[in-house]
Amino acid sequence: MREVFSKFLVDLAKKDERFILLTGDHGYALFDELRRACPDQYLNCGVAEQNMVGVAAGLARGGYRPFVYGLAAFIPTRVVEQIKLDIAHDGLPVVLFGDGAGFVYSTLGTSHQCAEDIACSRAIAGLDVYSPCDDVEMAWALERAYAGQRPSYIRIGKADVGAVHAQPMGPDAAGLCPLAGASNQPLALVATGSMVALARDLAAEVPASIAAYSLPLIKPLPEAALIALAQRHQAVVTLEEHSVFAGMGSAVCEALSEAAPLPIKRVGIADRYSKYCGSYAYLREEHGLTLAQVRQVVQDFSQRQGLALAG
Amino acid sequence: MSSTQANYFAGAFDPKQLRRSILAMAKAGNAVHIGCSFSLVEILAVLHRDFLRYPGNDPDHPQRDYLALSKGHGVMAQYACMLERGWLDDSHVARYFSDGSALMGLSDSRTQGLEVTSGSLGHGFSVALGLALAAKRSGSQQRTFCIIGDGESNEGPIWEGALLAAQHKLANFITIVDENGLQAMGSTADIMDLGAMEAKFASFGFEAAVVDGHDETALHAALTRFCDGQDPRPKALIAKTVKGKGVSFMENNNAWHYSRLTDETFAQANRELED
Structure with missing residues (x-):
């Protein structure tokens, strides 16, 4: 995923002289090729994220196409x-990246x-997420995000969990x-980012x-597609490496509670911080986001909903 | 962009008239921030008269100079100048703050003539830097003038941005500090002493100067030096001002950050501003 990101920036820099990448002194090797190929389109704004975002807004006002990179904890x-105030209020075409979302920096x-x-970004009017x-x-x-010329935020979580899409x-x-095999099964898993591969694997265990x-x-939110989904399935479990408050699962609940109510279980990060450090896998387990832990949650939820899970 | 006369607006921008316009708006809208607006009247008058280039007096001209009112609390002073330019008319004054009216009590970028949304402080400075950087990268001769307050200079992004301005030698970036010595809850010296702002900006890599912010001749001279000089550094003009300047009972009286006009104070202030 990071290679795709890095290559896209280099290709865009060569194609569009208005493109400029701003970073708050983050990215390390990610921008090596961009800095080599198009050094004038790379701007390290220093460890000063607030100013960097304002500068990006000014550059966009002045006709440029800024992409702003940082860690999700900061951007x-x-x-x-x-x-x-500086970007979304005026619909400026600035693309923001938050890398390392979730527990990447374990x-x-x-x-x-x-x-x-x-949660922070989707409450901002006019910002795509x-x-x-x-x-x-x-x-x-x-x-x-580039073609739409709209204020956009792209979340980059754990990037090496493997390919999901074949096409x-x-x-x-x-x-x-x-994902492969989805039809009108009783239960639907709706996952985002680093939790998608897990959802795919869990579904593959009981494909019927x-x-x-x-x-x-x-x-x-693709509301029409979600409403259609709600009409095909009897219950939904959402999965995200993000707080269960005001995240993707909440967005799905908001949309479907109005248009096509059905039982929804949100799986994500509970209302607490990591107590210890360790590997990424360790933290996923600490927060209940491993395959085995999610399987148990899905089984319990299905049982309560009267859904029998069988292959 | 050429500096031909056609880029400048032949207006008097008379400080007394501008202050009367501010009073009229404040009275019509029952608005606050009169003292904040009065302190930067001469600064704006000089900028509009002699430095800001708007070809064809078009506030959206792509080759205009930028005026970023990062100190959004002084927006009524800019409205007064926009009124003189014909970008606003008397109906805007009469309808100030009425239901459905467009002019906000702080700078809002959706209004022609206001480049930035500010009032949450420290924002306009960074956006203005981006505008200056865009102009420099494009090889444009556009200048960016950014007005900040001394209270506003408590904000971290001001100093983050100052570092960036110097790093990129944004000589086309001219910030003017409206240093009236007061912020919302009292004197800057008592709340968050800024010390010598000229020295601070100089140490950040700016060409810096101090001027009496109500002396139009001095303001003009200082800005001319900045605009005509060859110094590659960004510019900072510390304008020593008086909050509430122009009306005796408002001068240096921080109550006029928040106070609203009565019929009596409105009449009294206008009497002091008669020609």
Whole structure:
């Protein structure tokens, strides 16, 4: 996913002289090729995220196409107000990236872990929010954000959990992607970002009972596709490496409670911080987000809903 | 962009008239922030008269100079100048703050003539830097003037941005500090002492100067030096001002950050501003 991101930036820099990448002194090797090929289109704004976002807004006003890179703990979380006032308020075509969302920085503790970025960003009027899960969704999100010329936030979580999509997504894809085998099973898993591969694997265990979907577009939410989903299935479990408060699952609940109510269980990060550090896998387990733990949650929820899960 | 006369607006921008316009708006809208607006009247008058280039007096001209009122609390002073330019008319004054009216009590970028949304402080400065950077990258001769307050300079992004301005040698970026010595709850010296702002900006890599912010001749001279000089550094003009300047009972009286006009104070203030 990061390679797709990096290559997209280089290709865009060569194609569009208005493109400029701004980073708050983050990215390390990610921008090596961009800096080599198009050094004038790379701007390290220093460890100063608030100013960087304002500068990006000014550059956009002056005709440029800024892409702003940071860690999700900082972009958008630290700079919510700059995104709101300086960028989204005027619909400026600035694309923001929050890397390392969730528990990617598993050993660095609370300052670098991020469970709040979807909640922060989707409340900002006029800001699109993406959460791609693999190379295909990342390429789709990048193209859509660039071509749409709208304020956009792209969340980058754990990036190496493997490919989910076998085929590219067309530019008109709905933003809700049924994964292989999804039809009208009783239960639907709707996952985003780093949780999509797990949802796929869980569904594959009981393919007659569970359908899996990826939701890379969190705002504007593909409501029509979600309503259709609600009409095909009897219950939904949402999965995200983000707070269960005001994240993707909440967005799905908001949309479906009005238009097509059905039981929904939100799986995500509970109302607490990581207590210890360790590997990424360790933190996923600490927060109840491993395959075995999610399987148990899904089984318990299905039982309460009177759904029998069988292969 | 050429500096031909056609880019400048032949207006008097008379400070007394501008202050009377501010009073009229404040009275019509029952608005606050009169003192904040009065302190930057001469600064704006000089900028509009002699420095801001709007070809064809078009506030949206793509080659205009930028005026970013990062100190959004002084927006009525800018409205008064926009009124003189014909970008606003008397109906805007009469309808100020009435239901469904467009002019906000703080700078809002959706209004022609206001480049930035501010009032949450420290925002306009960074956006203005982006505008200056865009102009420099494009090889444009556009200048960016950014007005900040001394209270506003408590905000971290001001100093983040100052570092960036110097790093990129944004000589086309001219910030003017409306240093009236007061912020919302009292004197800057008592709340968050800024010390010598000229020295601070100089140490951040700016060409900096101090001027009496109500002396139009001095303001003009200082800005001319900045605009005509060859110094590659960004510019900072520390304008020593008086909050509430122009009306005796408002001057240095921080109550006029929040106070509203009565019929009596409105009449009294206007009498002091008669020609």
